[in-house]
Amino acid sequence: MLKVSGLNVYYGESHVIRDVAFDVAEGETVAIMGRNGMGKSTLLKSLIGMLPARSGEISLGGDLISGRPSFARVAAGMGFVPQGRMIFPYLTVEENILTGMENVVDKTVPAYVYDVFPVLAEMKTRRGGNLSGGQQQQLAIARALVSNPKVLILDEPTEGIQPSIIKDIAQALNRLKTDRGFSLVVSEQVLSFAVDVADRFLIIEKGEFVYEGPKETVDQARIHSYLTI
């Protein structure tokens, strides 16, 4: 579904993503694990086009989308939930969700969204900026979901969120994946959450993948050692 090859991203002269390549199959969930500063956010932002890539190709369901602006990548079927959530603070919860519906003909929030995230229904008319971290995370996922993405990208969804809510979010994601059939790319430092949702693990160190393995044979101790050093 998603194919990335030879991707290089720089901040000025500093080379942060180095020749990264990976594929994500239809319906598959890939977790990109790595400590702070290893390049997870940089990689994911360059996938959605928030950061320009210096070289490399990104294709989505056969469409070459690298080089297109963010909104066109969303139109092609990419959904993005950034680190820190980036809710529009002065828009209501409902308006925040509606911003994700540019390419949908019927511009009303679909019922399944409030079904999966009932708290958003309760808070519909509140300003996004006044929600708690966990609520904002659910809102950010909802905003990305309503564009009906083929590939949903989540950048550290558990950062700054209570453990009980992390469980809820993992459950919600698994339910949504089976119901709506999208692929998922999620970056994480929390191994338990990643194990709950992922089919395959990639480990990133200093902008390069250093380990790859499917869930069945995964060596949790080894992943853990990459995350804690």
Next chain:
Amino acid sequence: MTFDVLAMQAFTGLSIFTILMLMALGLAIVFGLMGVINMAHGELMAMGAYCSYGAARFFENFAPSMMDYYVFVGILLAFVVTSAFGFLLERGLIRFLYKRPLDTLLATWGLSLVLQQVYRQFISSKEVEVPTVSWLQGAWQPTDGIALPLSRIFIVVLAIVTAAAVYWLLFRTRWGLRIRAVTQNRAMAGAAGINTARVDAYTFALGCGLAGIAGSSFTMLASTGPTTGQHYIVDTFIVVVFGGVESLLGTISSAFIIGQMQSWFEFELSGSMARASILLLVIVVLFFRPNGLFATKVRR
């Protein structure tokens, strides 16, 4: 001071307010969205005024029987011409200067000088006036002592209708949702699927169109010259800064306060003392509320 004088002075403040508000709304929307300070905003107001003037001359010469209605044609023409100009300006110049606020400042300032010269060269170096249509002549006298000029009542109504339309556009339509989303977080709006470049172009056009309407109603208060815009741009900036760029209601309230102060202070003090006092007040307010008098509080 009698009640009559009080009421008439307040009303004068109200009509200054309407021009300031229309100008400031356009400037604030554009600044909030793109971080672009358009130094040529005043000249766009003058452009709107000249559109009204052009409509008046056209009707005078070719359709004198319809002269009573030229006002509406003038307003519409002002909006269409200035917003089209704004659209081309954004596509042709401003969009290449995003993230370079100083260059934008210089470029639009340069443009304002060019426009002034164009007005001088091709329209008139003197001030031009439009005739007051028959149904706007005279005044409404609610009591014996109070006389409120009809033309001023008209521009107050026009401003209210325009502000309501802007409110509706921003808060009740999908276009408004896009504008507000891009204003609050440009990169995220793009990643949520919004075509930010297109939003920029249309919003800039809207802001310029509002300046055009301001200019068009300005013709009913005073004559228009090549430097008319210059007199209003400074006050407009003060209004925007005073109100805070985040809330348009703040911009409107701020225009109201500044318009009223201008009218009162000029009545009590000399013109330049009035301006100095207003500036002083604005500085004091900004010292205690750096984001403007009406900034809203939410977690970011």
